[in-house]
Amino acid sequence: MLSDEQKLLVEKIGLMLESEGLSPAVSRVLGLLLVSDKVELTFDEIRETLNLSKSATSNALNIAIKLNRAEYITKPGDRKRYFKSKIELWREHVMDGFCKKCSWSKMFEEVLKHRTKETKDFNKAIKDLVNFLEYMGKELPKLYKEWESKTK
Amino acid sequence: MLSDEQKLLVEKIGLMLESEGLSPAVSRVLGLLLVSDKVELTFDEIRETLNLSKSATSNALNIAIKLNRAEYITKPGDRKRYFKSKIELWREHVMDGFCKKCSWSKMFEEVLKHRTKETKDFNKAIKDLVNFLEYMGKELPKLYKEWESKTK
DNA sequence: TTTATGGTTCTTCAGTTGCGGAACTAAAAA
DNA sequence: TTTTTAGTTCCGCAACTGAAGAACCATAAA
Numbered sequence: 001m002l003s004d005e006q007k008l009l010v011e012k013i014g015l016m017l018e019s020e021g022l023s024p025a026v027s028r029v030l031g032l033l034l035v036s037d038k039v040e041l042t043f044d045e046i047r048e049t050l051n052l053s054k055s056a057t058s059n060a061l062n063i064a065i066k067l068n069r070a071e072y073i074t075k076p077g078d079r080k081r082y083f084k085s086k087i088e089l090w091r092e093h094v095m096d097g098f099c100k101k102c103s104w105s106k107m108f109e110e111v112l113k114h115r116t117k118e119t120k121d122f123n124k125a126i127k128d129l130v131n132f133l134e135y136m137g138k139e140l141p142k143l144y145k146e147w148e149s150k151t152k
Numbered sequence: 153m154l155s156d157e158q159k160l161l162v163e164k165i166g167l168m169l170e171s172e173g174l175s176p177a178v179s180r181v182l183g184l185l186l187v188s189d190k191v192e193l194t195f196d197e198i199r200e201t202l203n204l205s206k207s208a209t210s211n212a213l214n215i216a217i218k219l220n221r222a223e224y225i226t227k228p229g230d231r232k233r234y235f236k237s238k239i240e241l242w243r244e245h246v247m248d249g250f251c252k253k254c255s256w257s258k259m260f261e262e263v264l265k266h267r268t269k270e271t272k273d274f275n276k277a278i279k280d281l282v283n284f285l286e287y288m289g290k291e292l293p294k295l296y297k298e299w300e301s302k303t304k
Numbered sequence: 305t306t307t308a309t310g311g312t313t314c315t316t317c318a319g320t321t322g323c324g325g326a327a328c329t330a331a332a333a334a
Numbered sequence: 335t336t337t338t339t340a341g342t343t344c345c346g347c348a349a350c351t352g353a354a355g356a357a358c359c360a361t362a363a364a
Contacts, residue, residue, distance in 0.1 A: 005266055016259055021173060023322065034260075034278070037268040043341065053324045058342055079332065079340060087277045091284050094253055101246055107168055108186075114157055116189040125239045126186070128303065132243050135299050143295070147287050151280065175352065195311065205354045210312055212353095231310060231362065306364080313358070321350075326343105333338070 001049045002036070009035045010050075022067075025052060025060040030069055033085035040073065040082035069093070095144055102137035105130045153201045154188065161187045162202075174219075177204060177212040182221055185237035192225065192234035221245070247296055254289030257282045 002010070013031030018024060028050050033041065036049075047057040061083055064070035068089060072081040108130045115123055154162065165183030170176060180202050185193065188201075199209040213235055216222035220241055224233040260282045267275055 009263060009266060013259060013263070016256065025322075034263050035266070037270070039271050039274045054341070055325075055343075056323050059322085062342090081340080085274075087274065087281065090281050094285070094288075097253065098250060101249065104168065107165060111161060111165070111186055114161060114187070119189070119191050122191045122237075122239065129239065129242050131303070132299060133246070136246075136295070139295050143288070143291050147284060151283070177353070206311070207313080207355075208353050214312090233310080308363075309361085311359090311361105313356100315356085316354085318353090319351085322348095324345105324347090326345085328343070329341090331339085334336080 001045065002032075006035045023060070023063070025050070025056050026063050026067075029057075029060045029064055030085065033070060033083065034087065040084045042080045042082060046083065095140070098140050099137065102133045102140065105133035105137065108133070153197065154184075158187050175212070175215070177202075177208050178215050178219075181209075181212045182216055182237065185222060185235065186239065192236045194232045194234060198235065247292070250292050251289065254285045254292065257285035257289065260285070 010028055010031040013034060014024065014027040017027035017030055022030070029046060032046060032049060033039075038045070041049075043054075043057060043061070046052070046061070047054060050057070052060070061070065061072075065072070069086055070083055071086055072083045074081060108126055112123060112126050112130065115126070117123070162180055162183040165186060166176065166179040169179035169182055174182070181198060184198060184201060185191075190197070193201075195206075195209060195213070198204070198213070199206060202209070204212070213222065213224075217224070221238055222235055223238055224235045226233060260278055264275060264278050264282065267278070269275070
C-alpha cells in the first residue's frame, strides 16, 4: 500500500500535526490521506495501512471530519465510505489560526483597561502589542485577498 | 493582592494560554504577571495569589522562563527573585508562530515530490497550498518590518 | 556554628488520554 | 430469515501529566 518513503512521510506529517495538538492516530490518518496515491481510502485500507484498531480508526476519522480536515464520499451500490483529505481547506485553517491570534488584542486591551496607570513602560509595551495585533488583524486579510486575486 | 476583576482576567488569560498548549499553572502565572499592578512579583507572592504549592510555582516559573515568556531580576542585598513578564517578546512569539506555520510548505513540497502524477487535481491543491505558504512566508516578514518602521 | 530564607527536587497520586478488544447496530445481501 | 458488511460504542488498561507535599539544598543572617 505504501512505499517505505511514503511511510516515513506519514510519520513526519504525523509529528507535524501532533505538534499542533492533534493525537497520534488523527495525525497519521491525515498524513496518510495526503501521501497515499489513492486519494480516496476506505476505512479498512486506512486501518490496515496504519495498523490501527477499528475503534481507533473510527474515532480518528470522526475527529478529523469534525475538525473539517477530512470528509467521506459514498458511491452508488457500495456501502463503504471513501475518506479523503480536505486539502483545499488547509489554507483557510492556517489563516484562521493567524486571525485567532490577532484577536487576542481584545484580551490585552481589557488587561490594559484594568491596569494601574503607574506602570507606564509596562503599559506601553502592552499597548504596542495591542497595536501590533490589530495591525496584523487588518493586514492579514488584505494579504489573503491579494493572494486570491493573484491566483485567479 | 488582586481584585475580583483581576482574578477573572487571570483566569481568562489562563484559558487563552491553555488553548495554546500551556499547562494551567504556567498559564495563570503568565496571566498574573500581566495583570498584577506590581510588575515584579516574588515567588511567594505568586504562590499565595494563585494558591499554588511551592513545587508547582517553581516548575511553572521555570517553564515560563524557558519559554522566554518570563524572567527574573534580583536586587542588591535581597535574596528574593523578582519575576516579571517578558511582554515585549509576545510580538516576536506571535510572528515566530506564524513563520513556523509557513515553513510547513517544505513538508508539503516533499509530499508533492513523492506523489503519483496521476492525481492532478489533488496535486494542484497541494501545490496551491505550498505557493500560499511560501507567499505568506515572504510577505509576513515584510509586514513586520513595515510595522516596525511605522512605530519608530 | 546554627538558623532562617528562598527555592528546587523527589515521590506520590489523581485525573486524563489514546488505544485495543469485544460487543453492538444498521443496512444490505443471501 | 439469517448472514455479512461497515462501521460505532463501551469498557478497560497502560502511559502520561500536572500538581501537592515533603525532603532537600545553598546562601545569608544571627
